[in-house]
Amino acid sequence: GNSVTQMEGPVTLSEEAFLTINCTYTATGYPSLFWYVQYPGEGLQLLLKATKADDKGSNKGFEATYRKETTSFHLEKGSVQVSDSAVYFCALRKSSASKIIFGSGTRLSIRP
């Protein structure tokens, strides 16, 4: 079946460190891929998306590239800030379904 696997948290980094949160997926066809962010006490917000192989989604300094050969969509940021502390969810949507499949989430904490 379709699934999303992302790295276990929590991830703790110092401010200005480089961030990678790994995400791999299992799906047939051409799913769209998303990263969502959830700040404390809030709902999920779409961070970035990619709809086809080799697409790069980017927003707020975050980037992720749709790699079909490795079925991955890793989230990266060159220099994290305290305000990036949140839970990050990787997700996919299959072409033939309305549902989105979410990973289990990765909690990120940034130390000043």
Next chain:
Amino acid sequence: DVKVTQSSRYLVKRTGEKVFLECVQDMDHENMFWYRQDPGLGLRLIYFSYDVKMKEKGDIPEGYSVSREKKERFSLILESASTNQTSMYLCASSLQGRARTLQPQHFGDGTRLSIL
């Protein structure tokens, strides 16, 4: 910007009560969803709807029902609330979209429900 509005941020109810959680979206989206979010379990889909009066069970529908009488509104109903339904409930909506231009879901801020 898409706006998904959940009627309450915090709600406290008693065991056995019938509880209604309301969600409204303002972008004419066909699809609407209800999730619950619990520590260590991520997001779990309860029910979703792809059209007015249409509904489909998600992964954990037991103890819940839904209603979609109008396109913009999707209600989650706890028929007889129990303590194990204490959770954060998230509503979301999305366009149907065409293949290869699939649209993301847009979320409300969540309702933190406590059943005493």
